Amino acid sequence: MLIRPRLNDFHNLSFTQEEVDFAIPFLNEDIPLYLDPFLLWKSPSLQDNSLHTAISNSFNHLGYLIKKSQTKDALDILMRSSECTEAGMGSSANRIGMKIGEKTATSILNLFLSVPQLSNNGFTHFEEIQLYIDQISKDRVSDIACNFLKSFLIDYTIQQSESHQVPIEKVRIYDLYDYKKNLFIEEDTYLPINPETKKPILFVPKRWLRYIPWINYEDYFNGYFVKEILQGKDAPPSRVEILEYNRKNYDVVQSYIKEKERTLDDCKNDPLFKQIPILSAKRKLDSIIKLPSGKTDNSDKKYEDSICLVMASALYPHLDFAEAQSRTDSGTQIRDLIFYNNRSYDFLKDIYDDFQTRQIVMELKNVAKVERDHVNQLNRYLTESFGRFGILVTRNPLPKSIFKNTIDLWSGQRRCIIALTDEDLKMMISVYESKQRHPIEVIKKKYLEFRRSCPS
Incomplete structure (x- = not known):
């Protein structure tokens, strides 16, 4: 659904x-x-x-x-x-x-x-x-x-x-x-x-x-x-x-x-979605980088709030933002960010065709090291309604064993899970500021890197 x-x-x-x-x-x-x-x-x-x-x-x-x-x-x-x-x-x-x-x-x-x-x-x-x-x-x-x-x-x-x-x-x-x-x-x-x-x-x-x-x-x-x-x-x-x-x-x-x-x-009309200014995005990025990983001083909630603003603004208009913290019908799972896949960019059309991705799920994890349970949690969200493509937004690159786990998911179930780190966010904001390219190209880059690592 x-x-x-x-x-x-x-x-x-x-x-x-x-x-x-x-x-x-x-x-x-x-x-x-x-x-x-x-x-x-x-x-x-x-x-x-x-x-x-x-x-x-x-x-x-x-x-x-x-x-x-x-x-x-x-x-x-x-x-x-x-x-x-x-x-x-x-x-x-x-x-x-x-x-x-x-x-x-x-x-x-x-x-x-x-x-x-x-x-x-x-x-x-x-x-x-x-x-x-x-x-x-x-x-x-x-x-x-x-x-x-x-x-x-x-x-x-x-x-x-x-x-x-x-x-x-x-x-x-x-x-x-x-x-x-x-x-x-x-x-x-x-x-x-x-x-x-x-x-x-x-x-x-x-x-x-x-x-x-x-x-x-x-x-x-x-x-x-x-x-x-x-x-x-x-x-x-x-x-x-x-x-x-x-x-x-x-x-x-x-x-x-x-x-x-x-x-x-x-008196001007109000848009359905308004991007935050570049200066605000840079400040949000600075606050994200300075946050400790984990839940100390509510840092996990601060991380999620800041990522939501940055992602929704940086990826617009290629991705229309749908909702944050969307609880499933059973109330037991929470998907952190949901975007509509409008297929308005070649990469978005590719993941729609290859993985039937009608909406893109982003799971936000303010942790020093992603574990297998985090990947499995996102994997459970990749149902027929959303498609088989998801994004983990976290602080650091995936450990080798966890990255291998994502490769195995692709090999066995043709599901694609990529990770965006603090360094990727820095690149997205840099692109957002320059306006010479689109921030969504950073996600495309990570996707292509993932596919090159997958067995043919």
């Missing part, structure tokens, strides 16, 4: 996250990012600007319905728009979320009645609802935006699927917002399918994604309310009191919004 399987892993597609325009969906959990409508508003793209206008107009139509006493229709649209499982954005561990309840939806709609400026002009940035209503945060903002943009996202997903050979199937979409009719409809279309749940999947452009929306309550409270309103004179009120204050002081909120608009150049 693969760790954190993605759609491309299931379909055996070799593209990396770096190579595609969208966030590659996980099959059994959400992508830990959110669609931020502000990124569409600030975008130089006329298309993105138009889509932001569509979101705003769709949301503001709810105010029109409320003023026309069509409360039931407004509630239905708002509640249905509050969860978008097809996009799979957020923190859910199973890609299943819940819509907002009628009470919260009613509180949002009442803004169009209780705040005169919103009643007259509506929202430019509907994310402001986070500053007025409790229980509304980044996940709701993202889902509402995704639902109002679902028609575009369907077309975008089909186009991206065709470009990258992602299989699509006929599906029925039940909550598709019709911008002309201003209501949700059902429609048959063709989209990728989650093979585990048989539910449709939508792709979302990476350029729209952030960990936290540019406009959010925490930023408003810490960056504006405390400094500009309280000015250090009083103890901060509770969140509920602040939300009530905001509803009665619309101009205060708008001053914060205008400040966020003025600093729009600082």
Whole structure:
């Protein structure tokens, strides 16, 4: 069973996250990012600007319905728009979320009645609802935006699927917002399918994604309310009191919004993975070299944490990092590092073809001397799901008897276990810094050395 399987892993597609325009969906959990409508508003793209206008107009139509006493229709649209499982954005561990309840939806709609400026002009940035209503945060903002943009996202997903050979199937979409009719409809279309749940999947452009929306309550409270309103004179009120204050002081909120608009150049999308800077990598390497082997002063945990950061950054984008310290279903074994094998480099394609390596397992051992049990432990991980290639990351070269053990595993079972040492890490960081070659070439070098030592 693969760790954190993605759609491309299931379909055996070799593209990396770096190579595609969208966030590659996980099959059994959400992508830990959110669609931020502000990124569409600030975008130089006329298309993105138009889509932001569509979101705003769709949301503001709810105010029109409320003023026309069509409360039931407004509630239905708002509640249905509050969860978008097809996009799979957020923190859910199973890609299943819940819509907002009628009470919260009613509180949002009442803004169009209780705040005169919103009643007259509506929202430019509907994310402001986070500053007025409790229980509304980044996940709701993202889902509402995704639902109002679902028609575009369907077309975008089909186009991206065709470009990258992602299989699509006929599906029925039940909550598709019709911008002309201003209501949700059902429609048959063709989209990728989650093979585990048989539910449709939508792709979302990476350029729209952030960990936290540019406009959010925490930023408003810490960056504006405390400094500009309280000015250090009083103890901060509770969140509920602040939300009530905001509803009665619309101009205060708008001053914060205008400040966020003025600093729009600082609002950038967040990547799904961010490499640590070269200077940080060198510092991590220095700390690794200075660590004593063994478990003294928790040095084994410090070793693992540092190796994780260094490896994930140095090997990107050729290897997408999957997970650290991944416990098996039985809970008895822990694989230290898991990488997706995207076959984005000749060596990676070779080990995929020769050893069926769909994910690369790295076992981290902060020991002075690797023993047979360490090799056997890694060997047990090399199952059909992962393939028959693994890496031991340790401090020193393997003793001759242990190296012979790895040769025997290749001879008897065609399994390949190579070792990376402190000296190899130094070479990887040197290559990482020079940018003239790729750090993954160090692993390729160790692999070729191993194969030359194997009997023909």
